[in-house]
Amino acid sequence: MRIAMIGTGYVGLVSGACFSEFGVDVTCVDKDEAKIAGLRQNRMPIFEPGLEALVADNVKAGRLSFTTDLTAAVAQADAVFIAVGTPSRRGDGYADLSYVYEAAQEIARALDGYTVVVTKSTVPVGTGREVSRIIRETCPDAAFDVVSNPEFLREGSAINDFMRPDRVVIGAETEAARAIMKQLYRVLFLIETPIVFTSLETSELIKYAANTFLATKITFINEIADLCEAVGADVHDVARGIGLDGRIGKKFLHPGPGYGGSCFPKDTLALVRTARDKGAPLKIVETVVAINDERKRRMAEKVITACHGSVRGKTIAVLGLTFKPNTDDMRDSPSLEIIPALQSAGAIIRAYDPEGMEEARHLLPDVVFCGNAYETLVGADAMALLTEWNEFRALDLVRVKSLLKAPVIVDLRNVYNPEEMALKGFFYSSIGRPSLPGSQSGNCSP
Ligand code: UDX
DSSP, X not given: OEEEEEOOSHHHHHHHHHHHHTTOEEEEEOSOHHHHHXXXXXXXXXXXXXXXXXHHHHHHTTSEEEXXXXXXXXXXXXXXXXXXXXOBOTTTOOBOOHHHHHHHHHHHHHOOSSEEEEEOSOOOTTHHHHHHHHHHHHOTTOOEEEEEOOOOOOTTSHHHHHHSOSOEEEEOOSHHHHHHHHHHTHHHHHTTOOEEEXXXXXXXXXXXXXXXXXXXXXXXXXXXXXXXXXXXXXXXXXXXXXXXXXXXXXTXXXXXXXXXXXXXXXXXXXXXXXXXXXXXXXXXXXXXXXXXXXXXXXXXXXXXXXXXXXXXXXXXXXXXXXXXXXXXXXXXXXHHHHHHHHHHTTOEEEEEOTTTHHHHHHHSXXXXXXXSHHHHHTXXXXXXXXXXXXXXXXXXXXXXXXXXXXXXXXXXXXXXXXXXXXXXXXXXXXXXXXXXXXXXXXXXXX
């Protein structure tokens, strides 16, 4: 089997590398010459654990290659995957499909013999049909089928998610297309991964329904966390207490500063728009979007409250900038709302992130970027933990206390234990946990 993967962004590169690991011959195509040149020298454009080694191994084995020549790659392929970006269209929240449709036209011109054209990018319901129409219009004689095969990869664990998925969803409407898709996922068939075959539209909607459901689950536990703070309950016990109910499930019940990343914010918004257009509004998801947006802003107030109601002229040490650990992705990260809000309130920001600082420098002006966690804390009036990187989970708290001007910690990921922090003499504020005497509203130096 031979495939072409159009787009070497997150989805395309991980999927391409993983398919080659399954034994498929993969050519990854991108217009960006510098990116392709880098990949040929095994320079990854993104940070994803395990990706560099996986790419190197498969390039060496001759199963994975990189090119800017779409025509040659498509002509030789049994299946062509469209894995280009579908960013939120500026201003209106609709997914911008111009890259997908452009790719469809180019693919159409290059098709040679029966080929399956697969949409891997997250695309709104109806896009697969439109891709099919574009290909037919561009090249009326082409022999092809369009298939929807959404990815469910999480940044930071994308390779494992691809190799051991909970399920694979394939929207394919002909036997020929299903046969090729089965062959591509043969390795997963062998380990009895559930494969859900559906129509094009159903498959496209499954992807959005999954992401919006997870975003809703996170938002639900975030609101329950706020209620826990109001009534003196512990959100982690609530999450465990409800999560052990098999109908609810334990995952995605960790409270935090609001979901971010390249998918949830964009996909929730796009589904809201589609649903309104189709006259079937998703009021729950609309509310989730609004709550999550507001939550990110409210997190700055939590820091301000911990600093006795004002951060004017005070220095806040921010640990973690990416939307979650094990990625360098800053897209829709809560830090992009929280830091500017603190700056508007007069705070001076020192910050550190293990992988996200290169990107953050372009997005967050007037921040003092530091070389490591401890350097960030020097002379700060409070520490705010925004992303739960492992290296922030086990900080030397004696050292932390000695470096901070005031022993105030605002932990928006609940990494530390409130009792332990109180014992160590910190004014510690976290999310959805009962306040301990003296530890809720902190004591930023005046
Ligand atoms: C998500 C989906 O999980 C994945 O299936 C899809 O393909 C792409 O979108 P990703 O964006 O990489 O993956 O990250 P994920 O681990 O799902 O986290 C998304 C956001 O939710 C992060 O901001 C994270 O901090 C937050 N989150 C997640 C919580 O606040 N609490 C949780 O319990 C889980």
